[in-house]
Amino acid sequence: MNAQPIHMTWKMKEVVLTVILAVACGVIYLGWSTLWIPISALVGPVGAGFMFGIWIIASPIVAYIIRKPGAALIAEVAAAAVELLTGSHFGLSALLIGVFQGIGAEIAFALFGYKRYNLMTLMLSGALAAVGGVLYNVIANGFGYYTTQVLLLTLIIQMISGMILGGGLAKIVVEALCKTGVLDQYEIMKARRKKGKPNGIASGV
Amino acid sequence: MESLLECKDLSVRFYNREANVLNGIDLSISRGEKVLILGPSGSGKSTLLSVLSGIIPEHVEAEVEGEIRLAPQCGVMFQDPDSQFCMLHVDEEIAFSLENRLIPRAQMDAMIEAVMKQVGLDIDGHTPIETLSGGMKQRLALACLLALEPEVLFFDEPTAQLDPVSRKEIFQLLHELADQHGQTMVFVEHTLDGCIQWMDRVILMNAQGSMIAQGEPAEMIQRYRAEMQEAGIWQPKLFPYTWDDVQDHPSHPLAQRLQQTLQQRRASALDADQEGKGGSAVIVTEQLDIGYRQKSVMRDMNIRIPSGEWVAIVGANGSGKSTFLKSLIRLERIRSGQLYFQDILLKKWSDRDLYEQAGFVFQNPELQFVTDTVFDEIAFGGRQRNWSEEEVHARTVKLLQEFGLESYQDQHPFTLSLGQKRRLSVATMLLFDQSLLLLDEPTFGQDARTSAELIKRLQQRQAQGTTIVMVTHDMDLVDEYANRVIVFDQGKVIYNGAPYHLFTHPESIGHHAIIAPLHYQLMKPEKERSII
Amino acid sequence: MKSNDSWLSTLNPTIKLVTHLLVMCVLMAVTDPRITLAIWIVALVIGLTLGGWRIPYLLKRLLPYTIFFVMIFWMMAAFGKGEHTLWQWGWFHITEESLNNGLMIALRMLGFVTYGLLVTSTTDLTAMIMSLVHQCRLSPKWAYGLLAGFRFIPLFQTELAQMKSAHKIRGYKQKNSWKSFIRYALPLFTQGIRKSERIAIAMEARGFTGTRQRTYYLTPQLTGKDGWYCGLLLVVVLCIAVVLKI
Numbered sequence: 014m015n016a017q018p019i020h021m022t023w024k025m026k027e028v029v030l031t032v033i034l035a036v037a038c039g040v041i042y043l044g045w046s047t048l049w050i051p052i053s054a055l056v057g058p059v060g061a062g063f064m065f066g067i068w069i070i071a072s073p074i075v076a077y078i079i080r081k082p083g084a085a086l087i088a089e090v091a092a093a094a095v096e097l098l099t100g101s102h103f104g105l106s107a108l109l110i111g112v113f114q115g116i117g118a119e120i121a122f123a124l125f126g127y128k129r130y131n132l133m134t135l136m137l138s139g140a141l142a143a144v145g146g147v148l149y150n151v152i153a154n155g156f157g158y159y160t161t162q163v164l165l166l167t168l169i170i171q172m173i174s175g176m177i178l179g180g181g182l183a184k185i186v187v188e189a190l191c192k193t194g195v196l197d198q199y200e201i202m203k204a205r206r207k208k209g210k211p212n213g214i215a216s217g218v
Numbered sequence: 219m220e221s222l223l224e225c226k227d228l229s230v231r232f233y234n235r236e237a238n239v240l241n242g243i244d245l246s247i248s249r250g251e252k253v254l255i256l257g258p259s260g261s262g263k264s265t266l267l268s269v270l271s272g273i274i275p276e277h278v279e280a281e282v283e284g285e286i287r288l289a290p291q292c293g294v295m296f297q298d299p300d301s302q303f304c305m306l307h308v309d310e311e312i313a314f315s316l317e318n319r320l321i322p323r324a325q326m327d328a329m330i331e332a333v334m335k336q337v338g339l340d341i342d343g344h345t346p347i348e349t350l351s352g353g354m355k356q357r358l359a360l361a362c363l364l365a366l367e368p369e370v371l372f373f374d375e376p377t378a379q380l381d382p383v384s385r386k387e388i389f390q391l392l393h394e395l396a397d398q399h400g401q402t403m404v405f406v407e408h409t410l411d412g413c414i415q416w417m418d419r420v421i422l423m424n425a426q427g428s429m430i431a432q433g434e435p436a437e438m439i440q441r442y443r444a445e446m447q448e449a450g451i452w453q454p455k456l457f458p459y460t461w462d463d464v465q466d467h468p469s470h471p472l473a474q475r476l477q478q479t480l481q482q483r484r485a486s487a488l489d490a491d492q493e494g495k496g497g498s499a500v501i502v503t504e505q506l507d508i509g510y511r512q513k514s515v516m517r518d519m520n521i522r523i524p525s526g527e528w529v530a531i532v533g534a535n536g537s538g539k540s541t542f543l544k545s546l547i548r549l550e551r552i553r554s555g556q557l558y559f560q561d562i563l564l565k566k567w568s569d570r571d572l573y574e575q576a577g578f579v580f581q582n583p584e585l586q587f588v589t590d591t592v593f594d595e596i597a598f599g600g601r602q603r604n605w606s607e608e609e610v611h612a613r614t615v616k617l618l619q620e621f622g623l624e625s626y627q628d629q630h631p632f633t634l635s636l637g638q639k640r641r642l643s644v645a646t647m648l649l650f651d652q653s654l655l656l657l658d659e660p661t662f663g664q665d666a667r668t669s670a671e672l673i674k675r676l677q678q679r680q681a682q683g684t685t686i687v688m689v690t691h692d693m694d695l696v697d698e699y700a701n702r703v704i705v706f707d708q709g710k711v712i713y714n715g716a717p718y719h720l721f722t723h724p725e726s727i728g729h730h731a732i733i734a735p736l737h738y739q740l741m742k743p744e745k746e747r748s749i750i
Numbered sequence: 751m752k753s754n755d756s757w758l759s760t761l762n763p764t765i766k767l768v769t770h771l772l773v774m775c776v777l778m779a780v781t782d783p784r785i786t787l788a789i790w791i792v793a794l795v796i797g798l799t800l801g802g803w804r805i806p807y808l809l810k811r812l813l814p815y816t817i818f819f820v821m822i823f824w825m826m827a828a829f830g831k832g833e834h835t836l837w838q839w840g841w842f843h844i845t846e847e848s849l850n851n852g853l854m855i856a857l858r859m860l861g862f863v864t865y866g867l868l869v870t871s872t873t874d875l876t877a878m879i880m881s882l883v884h885q886c887r888l889s890p891k892w893a894y895g896l897l898a899g900f901r902f903i904p905l906f907q908t909e910l911a912q913m914k915s916a917h918k919i920r921g922y923k924q925k926n927s928w929k930s931f932i933r934y935a936l937p938l939f940t941q942g943i944r945k946s947e948r949i950a951i952a953m954e955a956r957g958f959t960g961t962r963q964r965t966y967y968l969t970p971q972l973t974g975k976d977g978w979y980c981g982l983l984l985v986v987v988l989c990i991a992v993v994l995k996i
Contacts, residue, residue: 023891024950025277025891025895025950025953025954025958025960026277026946026947026950026951028891028892028895028950028960029895029898029899029946029947029949029950029953030942030943030946030947030950031895031899032895032896032898032899032900032946033898033899033902033942033943033945033946033949034939034942034943034946035899036899036900036902036903036906036942037902037906037935037938037939037942038935039903040903040906040907040910040938041910041931041934041935041938043907044910044934067931070931087892091896091899094896094900095900095903097751097866097870098751098870098875098900098903099903099907105767105770105771105774105862105865105866105869106774106859106862106863106866109771109774152778153778153858182931182932185932186931186932186935186936186939189590189630189932189936190936190939190940190943192630192633193630193632193633193936193940194633195940195943195944196943197232197234198278198279198947202234203233206233206234271955272955273951273954273955276954277950277951277954277955278951293955293956294952294955296948296951296952298945298948300905300945301944301945301948301949301952302948302949302952303898303901303949303952304894304895304897304898304901304949304952304953305876305894305897305898305901306875306876306897306900306901307876309967310876310967310968313967313968314894314953314956314958314967315956315957316965316967317964317965317966317967318956318957318958318959318964319957320963320964320965321965322965323965323966323967323969326965326967347901348901348904362956363956366956366957544915547919549915549918549919569918569921570921573918573919573920573921577919578916578919580912580916582909582912582941584937584940584941585909585912585913585916585937586913586916586917586919586920587937588917588920588922588933598920598921598922599920599921602921632936632937632940646920647919
């Protein structure tokens with residue numbers, strides 16, 4: 014059983030875990046997003062970009078734990094759906110942003126054939142999620158009307174924020190979760206056990 | 219009787235552990251049998267249940283050895299009422315069971331109605347599940363299992379998260395079900411009152427995951443009393459005796475014990491009455507109205523809590539007990555009226571001073587933790603106030619010892635057991651020797667031993683002068699420790715005084731869901747007898 | 751997300767969602783604030799006639815967004831590009847073009863919110879997901895998984911609020927920094943993970959396989975009026991866009 018490199022089929026507990034973690038992220042975003050627009054009004058899109066990474070953290074967290082194709086995209090969309098369901102914010106547009114950011118984050122893991130899950134790919138997914146987000150804004154909110162410098166600067170800052178607050182923070186959070194033992198039955202810990210002691214798992218077969 | 223499921227020489231090991239959870243279990247369960255599995259935490263009793271119900275290794279990975287024969291169709295009820303549902307409404311949730319069985323849509327409505335009736339869920343089918351109480355949720359969970367038409371029903375501590383009244387109701391319901399349909403049932407439970415009297419067999423496990431013994435409930439209880447106590451199982455108050463026996467024979471050992479307890483309570487109640495109402499008050503409220511969001515839940519409260527008392531707040535779910543507790547330290551807004559804390563208006567206290575004087579222990583301790591180790595967690599407040607590191611260390615070590623947490627001081631708070639988490643959360647609230655400690659159902663969901671450990675520490679603190687105010691459903695706890703009990707009902711305080719008087723005259727507060735401890739039940743026939 | 755008793759609530763959820771997403775796409779393509787305003791008004795009219803909204807409800811739901819409206823307007827206006835400078839101070843720079851653009855973006859945001867509200871205020875979450883199963887071939891595994899997870903939104907919200915009070919007692923300062931994110935996330939995540947595992951086990955123990963081989967209690971249907979609504983709304987919106995452009 015453990016010879017397969019990537020498990021394509023999702024187990025039920027992985028499905029529910031993905032949704033619940035995304036929902037938890039979505040609930041935390043709600044707290045953040047009430048602060049978001051007032052800050053943006055004051056410091057402009059460039060300054061507000063510093064906190065961007067928090068918004069896309071669901072993707073790297075879930076992908077890092079589950080390690081399956083689609084995890085990053087689904088997590089971000091489900092997290093965005095929380096805003097839709099609580100009816101408190103931008104509803105359908107939040108869902109669309111989620112799709113764009115999720116696709117961005119997903120690409121990072123796809124590039125490495127869903128085989129590499131480390132700080133580098135997590136940060137890359139944060140950065141690409143930022144690209145997805147900016148792309149949506151260009152299409153929907155007419156970022157094109159900003160000066161090119163503002164646009165570029167926003168993109169760069171959001172990418173950096175996505176790398177640090179998205180990818181980096183996701184790694185810290187998941188490592189902390191690993192220590193509490195709740196992830197023992199999931200892919201991330203299985204991969205570690207496989208690495209640690211090669212006989213530990215094979216004995217079950 | 220034919221054997222419905224069995225296992226031979228069953229051993230189970232989880233992949234991330236070194237040792238086996240279960241060791242060489244031989245077990246056979248017949249059709250119609252009711253079996254209760256007991257054991258300390260970590261004895262693998264839940265694992266055994268999972269294997270017998272087919273969850274392990276089908277849905278949870280583990281290394282399983284031995285011969286197993288399962289029942290073709292079974293249902294499992296879990297302890298957490300919130301994490302066994304996947305739909306939003308009652309009818310959809312029951313339908314989920316039917317959908318899985320490929321029942322045609324046309325037959326569903328009648329079947330949903332039938333199982334709801336069977337479990338006594340007398341509500342509209344389209345009620346949102348989140349509005350149900352814990353007891354109702356467990357009824358719903360049972361309805362969903364009955365919709366599976368199972369041959370065997372498994373119960374993994376089904377009442378661990380319920381209050382005593384709901385627990386009694388659930389056990390009654392299960393008993394009826396067992397009687398009427400001859401349903402085969404396998405239980406794992408910590409609380410024996412309400413279920414052990416109708417079990418056919420008790421299985422006792424030890425901490426190493428082996429079976430110590432099995433047999434008739436009455437015999438097992440008498441022979442293995444010590445082991446069960448060690449395992450933290452709540453001792454049955456009556457079983458193996460019956461109430462008629464105890465009531466009719468004053469020389470019965472249990473009757474004598476109950477009489478003795480009753481006399482002790484009476485004596486201490488008299489003492490307390492004579493002491494009078496002297497002393498200063500920690501909390502005084504005047505025409506206090508409190509509420510949650512827009513709704514007012516308790517009105518016109520005039521309460522005085524003398525310092526040094528142990529006060530219990532009781533009442534039905536949603537009667538405003540927790541809101542009151544939170545209002546006492548400004549976690550909920552006061553709607554109108556006055557609240558004095560140590561003779562000073564509550565709103566005049568600064569956060570810093572207030573929380574150096576009063577601590578609050580939440581039902582879910584995890585929400586309170588703010589650091590990454592047990593030591594830091596206790597030391598946190600001192601470091602915030604720039605105490606010298608020696609003082610921080612000295613005080614923290616003292617609290618660690620007091621609460622039996624020294625050997626865990628470098629662990630992450632989240633890795634502790636529930637009992638340890640609760641103790642830690644109390645310890646963090648005592649760094650400043652707070653004079654008032656508020657606790658929201660501190661023994662909820664815990665076994666007898668860990669509860670006792672916590673209560674012992676609270677008692678020590680009370681002896682040193684700390685005032686304790688706790689919300690609880692456990693009347694034995696109220697009877698044994700509280701100096702004062704306050705009963706909330708429909709927005710009003712309907713009783714405020716010594717527990718003894720409440721329990722001896724329960725009729726004074728009308729028909730209420732308060733089950734007085736067993737020894738008070740002796741009073742009734744006593745009176746009746748004196749009349750005759 | 752709950753259904754009401756309006757006509758709109760009788761439509762197929764998927765069709766409703768797709769139609770409104772298409773209107774939002776039109777909104778994205780439009781650059782004239784007058785057209786955006788007109789399309790937004792269409793949403794208000796639908797809500798008040800077919801959506802079962804009453805004026806007080808509408809005001810209550812949309813009022814918070816007027817604040818956002820002003821702020822987005824300001825943000826777009828003060829950081830935009832353009833030749834005709836009207837006002838400049840510090841890093842703020844307002845031009846005629848940016849002012850116009852700000853108005854359009856802010857109106858577009860209102861349009862998005864209102865069309866979104868048309869869906870969320872008239873659709874039951876379970877019906878929405880079930881419709882996705884039947885009309886979009888969403889796998890039951892994900893459908894029921896999503897429902898199981900979404901149940902936890904209110905629970906997580908109360909826990910977050912409780913955590914804030916708990917931290918207040920401890921004297922833990924909440925700054926909106928990455929560190930406080932971990933503080934809030936960790937308890938929510940550990941609980942969430944434990945619960946998710948239990949839910950998945952409970953679902954499978956009840957015979958859930960995640961395959962399409964099952965019967966359904968709820969089967970949202972497609973009917974003629976879904977087509978009419980979708981077609982008419984898109985025609986009206988496109989007409990507005992064309993007519994006002996001339």
